[in-house]
Amino acid sequence: MSKPAEESDPARSRELAAIEAEAFFYTVFEHLGYDFRHYSDASRNRRLTAFVDRHSLGTISEAQGRVLRDPKLLTEFLSAMTVNVTEMFRDPAVFAKIRAELLPRLATYPRIRIWIAGCATGEEAYSVAILLDEAGLLDRSTIYATDIDGDSLRAAGSAIYPADAMVGATRNYQGSGGERPFSDWYIAKYDRCILNPALRSRIEFFSHNLATDSAFGEFHLVLCRNVFIYFEETLQRRVERIFWESLAPFGNLVLGPREALTAGGVQLFKPQDRRLGIYVKSQNQHARP
Numbered sequence: 245m246s247k248p249a250e251e252s253d254p255a256r257s258r259e260l261a262a263i264e265a266e267a268f269f270y271t272v273f274e275h276l277g278y279d280f281r282h283y284s285d286a287s288r289n290r291r292l293t294a295f296v297d298r299h300s301l302g303t304i305s306e307a308q309g310r311v312l313r314d315p316k317l318l319t320e321f322l323s324a325m326t327v328n329v330t331e332m333f334r335d336p337a338v339f340a341k342i343r344a345e346l347l348p349r350l351a352t353y354p355r356i357r358i359w360i361a362g363c364a365t366g367e368e369a370y371s372v373a374i375l376l377d378e379a380g381l382l383d384r385s386t387i388y389a390t391d392i393d394g395d396s397l398r399a400a401g402s403a404i405y406p407a408d409a410m411v412g413a414t415r416n417y418q419g420s421g422g423e424r425p426f427s428d429w430y431i432a433k434y435d436r437c438i439l440n441p442a443l444r445s446r447i448e449f450f451s452h453n454l455a456t457d458s459a460f461g462e463f464h465l466v467l468c469r470n471v472f473i474y475f476e477e478t479l480q481r482r483v484e485r486i487f488w489e490s491l492a493p494f495g496n497l498v499l500g501p502r503e504a505l506t507a508g509g510v511q512l513f514k515p516q517d518r519r520l521g522i523y524v525k526s527q528n529q530h531a532r533p
């Protein structure tokens with residue numbers, strides 16, 4: 245018996261998988277509201293294929309019905325679609341810059357509001373809280389830390405991290421100019437470290453989807469690092485508009501050092517330090533989204 249055409253033609257098979265993936269993401273959005281339609285194809289489709297294989301779901305089309313009907317599988321699918329790699333004081337030079345140049349401006353506000361979008365398991369939010377505490381600003385600050393991945397948010401809210409993660413965290417903290425013993429910020433218990441509750445008390449972790457939800461407040465600083473790399477330009481453009489609307493005058497936006505604004509985004513934000521991904525909200529009347 246001859247094989248189906250797509251089995252003997254890898255290019256055709258890839259093409260079919262891409263068509264199935266498009267249909268899959270469209271259906272998930274239409275029926276469940278989770279919008280992955282404008283994520284970059286390559287990494288999005290690779291993650292979907294890996295999820296389908298891991299759960300032995302057959303083809304992408306066969307997986308579609310299962311994900312729609314099985315809430316547990318849906319949760320697993322959502323986790324599989326997100327990359328939550330992060331660490332405390334990731335890119336120490338960025339935190340050094342926040343410490344030296346952004347905190348003095350934040351200090352001028354009676355109440356400081358910061359949004360960390362795509363916070364993953366929370367390390368970035370706690371790092372910012374540590375900077376604020378060192379500057380004596382933590383008590384009048386609130387950090388809103390959001391993500392779409394419920395598992396990551398639960399881990400973030402626990403404020404508990406593996407003890408061995410503190411080695412890299414300490415190195416990064418020192419690289420950012422931190423001078424205190426990093427162990428001031430946690431207590432070690434067996435193989436876990438529990439972060440200082442004063443840090444946790446100033447952070448609100450909750451679900452917010454940058455692809456479908458809107459702005460929810462006014463902030464003096466927005467960090468959204470290593471999230472745009474997964475988005476297509478249309479989606480990034482949407483999110484840039486949300487950040488522009490969310491920022492107070494002269495508010496800063498911090499992206500990942502390997503991320504750039506879209507052609508529309510450069511009208512909305514001016515570079516403060518392009519190499520480190522630090523921008524300031526443009527006050528230009530024509531900069532309205």
Ligand SMILES: C[S@@+](CC[C@H](N)C(=O)[O-])C[C@H]1O[C@@H](n2cnc3c(N)ncnc32)[C@H](O)[C@@H]1O
Pocket residue numbers: 326327328329330331334361362363364365368390391392393396452453454455456468469470471474500
């Ligand atoms: C690589 S992590 C970045 C974590 C942290 N910002 C950092 O730079 O270390 C990317 C995060 O973006 C989140 N994410 C992906 N799509 C999202 C969306 N549409 N809305 C909110 N968060 C999203 C993922 O769940 C993941 O936790």
